[in-house]
Amino acid sequence: DAGVIQSPRHEVTEMGQEVTLRCKPISGHDYLFWYRQTMMRGLELLIYFNNNVPIDDSGMPEDRFSAKMPNASFSTLKIQPSEPRDSAVYFCASSSEGYGYTFGSGTRLTVV
């Protein structure tokens, strides 16, 4: 199993541009999570899905952030328009049976 796959690994963009982060979960996992990690706030849960349906998006910072899961093997996190304070490492994780997550390697986003 290739694990949770995230792309791109690094993204540098200018303020105001749209950014799309991608995630492929482990096959058979029915939960998918998006986290953001910064020095100031640590790991923050942004949103999670169960069987492709968004369950809790209370962690999404504002309307500029949106996430979709069109099928069991793909999810996106979009920021439009991006701002410098969105700079962080964004992790995707998947799980099944409720017992711990498998994390991807993350996308390091820098907004200049």
Added chain:
Amino acid sequence: AQSVTQLDSQVPVFEEAPVELRCNYSSSVSVYLFWYVQYPNQGLQLLLKYLSGSTLVKGINGFEAEFNKSQTSFHLRKPSVHISDTAEYFCAVSDRGGATNKLIFGTGTLLAVQP
């Protein structure tokens, strides 16, 4: 609401010395408990987990943790650390038998192993 407290933001230790990383949790229901490790520029990797049964849980890389319900703690230990153990360690909790699968993470403890 659940919460996780990792009291130490950084723990310096010499190579081959024992180490304990502390984790306390707060929850109104029974919980599952986890420790994750994050090496520089990598994602989080599961070290060990407590779901049920024996309160002493053994994980990868020689780590173990003990669940103490009365003290609501899940401290991580290793009898002899190596330079390669230098990393950030996160404690996490989720509801046992809850309708959600949500993990709540602590703020992390940086284990800095010195030669």
